[in-house]
Amino acid sequence: MVTHHPTPDLLSDYAAGMKDEPTSLLLATHLALCPTCRQEVNRDERIFGSMLESLEPEPLSDDALSRVMAELEAEPTGSALAESKTPASEGAPLLPQPLRGYLGEQLTDRLWRGRGALSIIELLENFPGVKTRMLRIGAGAAMPRHSHHGSELTLVLAGGFADASGHYVRGDVAIADPSVDHQPVADAGEDCICLAVTDAPLRLTGPIGRVVNPLFRF
């Protein structure tokens, strides 16, 4: 059961189409796991729909309708039917859409980089200043203590972790801004798998952070 949700501001920005692809990917994947936020986004879309209707119209050229009609002559309706792009093999997959479409059906070991307590899969590397990564933290392991120059969103997909701000499990979103200095610790019993989007490099603040840690070069 999801108890940590993105802020209403984040959901409205997503509904309005104001968020970049990495943040939208994280929020949309959260929506798949959280009916409450899905309803919030639907509600915001209705607000924006109504605002769209209240805009001062800008007339199209005179022949716009006839040109569109001519284009439609050629085709029936329903030519773009909904399709499930990546059908799941069986049962409920670990990764919901749209994340599954970015990573493939299985999180195979060869995708992960790094050994020991923390492994990483980099995603969406063409967004300067934004890090999008899958994190796998070993059961019971602590992450290096760190704070943020920018903001960090973390969506839990398996296992769980806790820090001073609370306990996070599948579907939960942890939000950290520059004021947060934290040391997440993964729950015992199961590796914790998360999607994290960070919009500025992290600062390592704890004793571990001072040693060069090639795995944790955020």
Added chain:
Amino acid sequence: MIDAETLIEAIAERHDRAAFASLFAHFASRVKAYSRRLGAEPAVAEDIAQDVLISIWRRAPQFDRRKASAAAWIFSIARNRRIDLIRRARRPELDPNDPALVPAAEPAADRQAMEAQSEAQLRKAIGELPPDQAEIIRRAFFDEMSHSDIADQAGIPLGTVKSRIRLAMTKLRTAMEEYE
């Protein structure tokens, strides 16, 4: 006010061209205005408007008035087309048929009767927003302006921008909830 839901269903059920022409008359110029606000040149904004209306024709069978109002559905098509075309980016979205999707605890009740009322209520609430709040949410959500740019341009503190956006959105959400 047109009954856009019924018009979309008429397209889905019987390829009703007159219904399409009515939707076009109402929405194409507004989608163009929306795209213009978001920085599209007039010719590009006109292309987006035409593309969106063509998508309405093609996707009409997928429209479900229990899930979205016509305006919300058309807004989402316009938003995605705009992201494709102006930002040349992808918009990640959930897949309603995904087996990993966690369903709502109770299936959404059939709210058709209430929907129409809540839609009218919403329109009224938008009309009644104080001008500064109405303008600020248009800028934040329809002009792709950052909150700090809005603050600079209006000569008000960033915190005021954020609190006005929050206040306005809360009012509008509450206006709808009364009928849900």
